[in-house]
Every structure is written in C-alpha cells, then in structure tokens.
Amino acid sequence: MHFQGLNLNLLVSLDALLSEKSVTRAAVRLHVTQPAMSASLQQLRQYLSDPLLEKVGRQFELTPRGKELSVSVKELLLRINTVLHSGETFDPGTASRTFKVAMSAHMADLLGVPIIRQLIQIAPNINFQIIDLAIDSFRRVEEGELDFCITVGERVENNPPNRPEILSSRHLFSDEFVLVAALDNDAVTADISYEQFCEFPYIEVRFSGNFMSLPDIELERQPRRPRVQAWMTTSQNVLAAVSATQAVAIVPSRLFRLHREYLKLKSVAPPLKLAPIHQMCFWHARNAIDVGHEWFADLLEETARSAWPAEADTETA
Structure with a gap:
C-alpha cells in the first residue's frame, strides 16, 4: 500500500x-x-x-x-x-503474551516472585520478563521496548524521562530505608550517631553498575560520609556481604525483613534523614486502549497491595 x-x-x-x-x-x-x-x-x-x-x-x-x-x-x-x-478481547486464562518490565533486583524479590506465582495460577500462557532497571529504562518505555518500568517516584526527579507528560503511573506501595548490620555486630546500636556511622566500612549498591540508589545520592551531598568498601549491583548481594562482615549498608525495610532471619541481620534507623520510598509503576499513555496491558497493570497493583499491605509499613524492623 x-x-x-x-x-x-x-x-x-x-x-x-x-x-x-x-x-x-x-x-x-x-x-x-x-x-x-x-x-x-x-x-x-x-x-x-x-x-x-x-x-x-x-x-x-x-x-x-x-x-x-x-x-x-x-x-x-x-x-x-x-x-x-484495541478491539480484541483479553482472557488471561487463554491469552499468550509477553510483558517486559524494568525493575531493580530487590523489586524482583518483593514483587516479581508474587507476580510469577499469580501468573502460574491464573494466566499460564502469559510470560513475564524482568529487565534490569537502568538509566535508560524510561527511554525504553517511551520507545516501546519495555511495557512497564517500576521504580521509586523520586527517580523521575533525579533521572527524568525525555517526555514525562506521556507517561502514566500508579502507586504500588511505600517503604522506608533502614541501616542494616550483621546480628552479631554489637557496635551498631539504635542510638548510632552520624559520626559513628561514618567510621564503619560501607557497602553501596549500584544498579547496572552505575545507577546510584537514593540513600547514596543523599550521602554524596553530605560533607562527610562512610568510606565505601565495596560496590555491588543488587541489594541482595549487599545484604549477604553485610551479614558476613562488620560492614553496614542502607536498604529498603521490606527487603531487610524478607532476608533478615536466614542472613542473621538487624536494623536500626539511619542516622541521617531519608525520604520515604514510593514504589511506582510507569508506562506509556498510548497503552490506555490496550486491554491486555491494562489487565497486567491491574495485576501489578493488586499483587503489590496484597503482598505488601499498607499496614506493614508501620511494622518495626
């Protein structure tokens, strides 16, 4: 034609x-x-x-x-x-489709696993591909390479998309950061000062090797900060390193609670002010008329609320 x-x-x-x-x-x-x-x-x-x-x-x-x-x-x-x-019907029980979602490794733990569990039960032919969260994730959503990007809402300010007006979003859940240490690290106590914190070896997470976490962005703004002993690409690796050493790290509370028992970890409030985390799901507004895409967005939101209900936010670490 x-x-x-x-x-x-x-x-x-x-x-x-x-x-x-x-x-x-x-x-x-x-x-x-x-x-x-x-x-x-x-x-x-x-x-x-x-x-x-x-x-x-x-x-x-x-x-x-x-x-x-x-x-x-x-x-x-x-x-x-x-x-x-757009006019097609969508039955998750029989539909075959792949959804590509960018998220961090810790969100793959918190949300990816429950989503897979749900898909096995209600949508066995729907595939779910997790893509590592990276600096260019928003661009890839804009260009149609990714269906969704799950990241903290603050990331939009620190790493804005080219055209934020074309993105739609939903809030999934909120969280807070905690300072973590090995359970037998008696030097880390609830009343730790910022000066004491700076004396500890520190493990920092760098997503995709070069993508700083929000706590580490804030630490970079301080006149003094702990010496970074190691950079690791996932929060899970960071927790494992902390568990086996005298180092400390700052991670999301929900992830800490997921791993604290078998890694023998403890947490205290960080000795610096850190804003709450608001995990958001972003996608391109063009998908508003795609019923399959809308179904998966609903699944992400409902699974997040079910797996991590709001009342869990008040649980003490």
Whole structure:
C-alpha cells in the first residue's frame, strides 16, 4: 500500500534502520537479506531527500533528519499496533503474551516472585520478563521496548524521562530505608550517631553498575560520609556481604525483613534523614486502549497491595 508516493511497508524498514544504525543489523532484525534492506534504504533516501545514515569514523550515525524521524516513526508504528489490537478481547486464562518490565533486583524479590506465582495460577500462557532497571529504562518505555518500568517516584526527579507528560503511573506501595548490620555486630546500636556511622566500612549498591540508589545520592551531598568498601549491583548481594562482615549498608525495610532471619541481620534507623520510598509503576499513555496491558497493570497493583499491605509499613524492623 502506498501513501503519497511512499510504500508504507518501508516504515517498518525505516524504524529498524534508525534504531539499529546499521543495514546489516536492521536486516537481521526484520529477517530479510542485506541487499533487500539496502534497497529499502535507497528508496527511503530518495523519498525523503536525506541520507538518513552517514558514516562517522568506523560506524554509521543518524543525520539530523534521521534523529528527528527516529522517535516519530517508532511512535507511529506503536500507535498503529495498539489501534489494530484495541478491539480484541483479553482472557488471561487463554491469552499468550509477553510483558517486559524494568525493575531493580530487590523489586524482583518483593514483587516479581508474587507476580510469577499469580501468573502460574491464573494466566499460564502469559510470560513475564524482568529487565534490569537502568538509566535508560524510561527511554525504553517511551520507545516501546519495555511495557512497564517500576521504580521509586523520586527517580523521575533525579533521572527524568525525555517526555514525562506521556507517561502514566500508579502507586504500588511505600517503604522506608533502614541501616542494616550483621546480628552479631554489637557496635551498631539504635542510638548510632552520624559520626559513628561514618567510621564503619560501607557497602553501596549500584544498579547496572552505575545507577546510584537514593540513600547514596543523599550521602554524596553530605560533607562527610562512610568510606565505601565495596560496590555491588543488587541489594541482595549487599545484604549477604553485610551479614558476613562488620560492614553496614542502607536498604529498603521490606527487603531487610524478607532476608533478615536466614542472613542473621538487624536494623536500626539511619542516622541521617531519608525520604520515604514510593514504589511506582510507569508506562506509556498510548497503552490506555490496550486491554491486555491494562489487565497486567491491574495485576501489578493488586499483587503489590496484597503482598505488601499498607499496614506493614508501620511494622518495626
């Protein structure tokens, strides 16, 4: 089908070329031959009067026109897909679909496991893929690579998406941070001062290796802070390290409560002011007419409230 002289099938090729910045990778992505993809690129260049891809050094980069088209074309294709499937009924008991959700490892513990349990019982053909939370997670939601991103609401301020107005969100549950230590670490007491805290070796979590947690962002603002003994990529690894050493760490209270018994941990209030955690679920507003997507958003919210009810917030650690 043609529209104003353009073969609309070329829009799919255009999206692949602009995303991959490579004829070879675009061809692999669409399962076509490289000569066929090269021919599509030539047609697009002729129609748009722009090279779209230019060689810079040893690799190809998008031209200004290519960058301008990149998000718009992807958004158009995603909207077309949503509209085509908007009238479909959705029965979770028989539907087959994969939902990709970005979240931290500790949220995979707190929410991912209960979600899997639910899916096995009520939606056996629905697949749930957890993707590591990263700096570019919001961008990937915007571009349709991820269905949801679960992170703390404060993350939007510290690492804002390109276009926050296109994101929808729901609150899942709230939490607070606690200072954790090994149960036999008698030097850590409930009345620990900030100066005493700074004398302890400290284990810091860095999501995806370079994504700072909220407590560590706050510690960076202090005139003095504990010396970081080690950086680890998950809060669970941090807890295991604390359990076996004299080091301390700051982690979410709910995660501490999940692991404290078998890791033999204790917690006290941190000796600095830290804001409460509000775990939020974010997705692109274009999915509002997707009944399957709406069902999974409901499942995330209901499972979070069931697994971690609000009254648990007041439980002492």
